[in-house]
Amino acid sequence: MNAKRVLLLLACLGLIVVGLARTLEFRRPDRPEGGLADLQALPERDDLNLIVVLIDTLRADRLSAYGYERPTSPILDAIAASGVRFENTLAQSTWTKTSMASMLTATYPVRNGITRFNHGVPDSATLPSEFLQRAGFRTVGIWRNGWVAPNFGFEQGFDVYVKPAPLGRNPELNPSASRLAGTDREVVDAATQFLRTNRDQRFYLYLHLMDVHQYVYDGSVEFGTTYSDIYDQSIRFVDATLGNLVAVLQQEGLMKKTVIAFVSDHGEAFLEHGDEGHARTLYDETTRVPFILALPFRLETPIVVETPVENVDLFPTLFDLLGLPPMPDADGVSLVPLIEAAAKGDEASVAATFAEPARFAELDQAWGRPSIEPVPLTLIHDGRYRLHNFRGAAPKLFDYEVDPGEQVDIGPEHPEIVTELRKKLRAHTTAEQVPWGGPEQVTVSEMEAAHLRALGYVVDPHAPPGKGELKR
Template sequence: MWKRLVNSRSFYAVALVLMLLAFALSQVRIGTNPRPLASPDAIDQLPATEDLNIVFILIDTLRADRLSAYGYERETSPTLDALAADGLRFAQNMSQSSWTKCSMASMWTAHYPARTGVTRSEDAISPDAKMPAEILQEAGYKTYALWRNAWVGPSFGFSQGFEVYHSPRASPVAPSIRREKPTTGVAGTDWDIVQSAKDFLLTHSQEKFFLYLHLMDVHQYVYDEDSALFGTTYSDIYDNSIRWVDRLIGVLIEDLEERGLRDKTLIIVASDHGEAFGEHGREGHARDVYSEVVTTPLIISFPFRLPEPLVVEAPSENVDLWPTLLDLLGLEPIEGADGRSLRPEITAAAGRGSVDDEVRFAHIDQSWGRKKVKSQPMVAVTEGPYRLVYRSAGRGARRAELYKYESDRRESRRIDAAEPEVRKHMMELASAYLEQEKASWGDAPQIELDDAQLQQLRALGYEVE
């Protein structure tokens, strides 16, 4: 009988299937999520968590609506989706600018651009501004940053509070890596940052740390053969690059797990601005403040797993990010901040309260890179169901565009004529925003960019005088 079975064709077919199945299983990393399951009430207990680490991941140029977790039909972001699936996601988050330096200055200081004064190429964050990294350092955190975007370089004040603020040396780029953006002046890839972060964890995993990673490959449209899943148009390649960066983040999270750090690490994922693909006649960013360039993701993954994803549907802003995190950690707030803690919104999302909408602002000086040209601020004001795009230097109908943002997220149908009183009110809000007093530290200091800095910034694709 055994001999007949061995000699039969079915025996070899079954054996082949079992061998293929065994091989497939061998390629899958089988493990359990190291984080315990907890209710949303555990969020309130974060200040009592001993040795809580913080990993803050900033993905440059990432618009929210290109992530699966935000409803995108393509599977661009399995790692980020997993973070949102048992964590906290802010569904309607906006950045304060579509230009990195202006946006990041507002994010770190929790002040709007009109108050930071960081709106032009030569502006820097005042050394008198107290930054979150300084607050965390005083609370006993080892503060370490890795960056590749020259607009957040130390000369502009972004290193305040960091013991180490490092741009890693570019390693040789593998042949499988592709760069499709016309400007490819940033050497290396985000793998350099991930590898440097792993080196940091190897050395400092026994200390309480705050690790900030500023990733650039989505900005540079970098991807590899494995992430080339979505086509060859400019927009498709953007999606490919999101998939590539998402995988790199997965590598970092796996390293945290292997070191036994995942269940005592808070992970935050955010972006400084989005990217345009012709929605309002332009591609790229740093030119205007329409929704496609300022609608960004904000995801928080806790040291524990929530049984269901917690989604804050109420509007939020990047200027609220650090007031919220410092509040959740039980640390001192940022003095005089425009941003506020979103704890009430988080509580409401957990079914324990309600909140009212507040006015939100986004800002760009449309002449930010031209030193000899007078400032030309462009401001977006969002209040309730409406959004106004206001140009201080505009004339006539072009000066202010009103949209019913609640039902027209792409801002494709102007309603100026139908809502003249709303338009007038929103214009008054924009004017008042631009006229408000500077932050307590005064005017932003200005630095003289040398030739090397100018070359580095131009390599990113910007026109800077």
């Protein structure tokens, strides 16, 4: 065996050892045991912190906790095994800026209008960080994706909103043609400094991780060498990074007084429908994302919510858990009633009370070309059916129950279902605009554009619809 193979084998074994060690460490008694009564008592507590970990470009079906056969996520698996996991969560877009604006305002893209390259969140909008800041939380955001940079309005309400400087110590591999300096370890390092100096005051910490988006990994070939394999290896690499964050929270005694949400803005395609990457379509591989909650106590039996939910529900749910007033003008709803019902084994009765079972996503396929008219692609997932509605092309209808991979268009055989779903989509897309007036028009500087190019985005005014993002 040559030296290179030995080094790769050692790296692989080292990652496995670290993952197992972190998993075992996570299972230490860092929090008390709890149950439904403790969940219902959370809003009365005045010591709770909030952490939101956004793992960019993470599809749910590549996590072991969601049934994936590969051991990609031992840390997240351990978190889900003692917390809450939502089985089927829909992102509101497959492009980061639109998805994040929707998640943070708890409103659909059709209402907030933030769908294009030069759109930003206006000052008139109120983000969760602002509500939490007013409630007395110290608010800190640490990010690496330029689409959530301050110039696009995402810094509102943060006492500190920073992109960490790369430390120049990164031997990791990245198969992307474009390289983003640093790794998510810099995010966790910055978070560690904050946690150790602010553990005695209430805080909201937002971490936006990018290594999965960039396919950063340690060089291991445990899962293979295709892009899809390396994507899995990157998830394993980031999972180990999350283990470092969990270890710090344990050391500082913060697990017992912190609610942590692990979420994503969109998934990633690997030729399931002829495309690679994201920000091009709205198929399940790019819209189904993880949603896992770690509570300030350990559940002996994890709570799994089977009812389909959406990313717009994230902050209404977190605010409800923290005992904060609801976000005004939100399309998302609190999922706490579903969580409680699932804990009792009676989820179906509560799910039936949801006023609107349909879920929605949207992508402007001309998002990178603000000089031309929008090319909207919209999705409605209503019960067992998913309808993709294209501008200038026939819609596509799929029976998600029998065809979750969305491979067989049954629209021609069921025009009545297409008509009904398009009617619901029209009602959705003509909904009243948010009261804060829609997007801010943003001019992107050359420095900011260079950062976006480092993420693999190429804004080409002559590219065909859906080809604004060119990766690899």
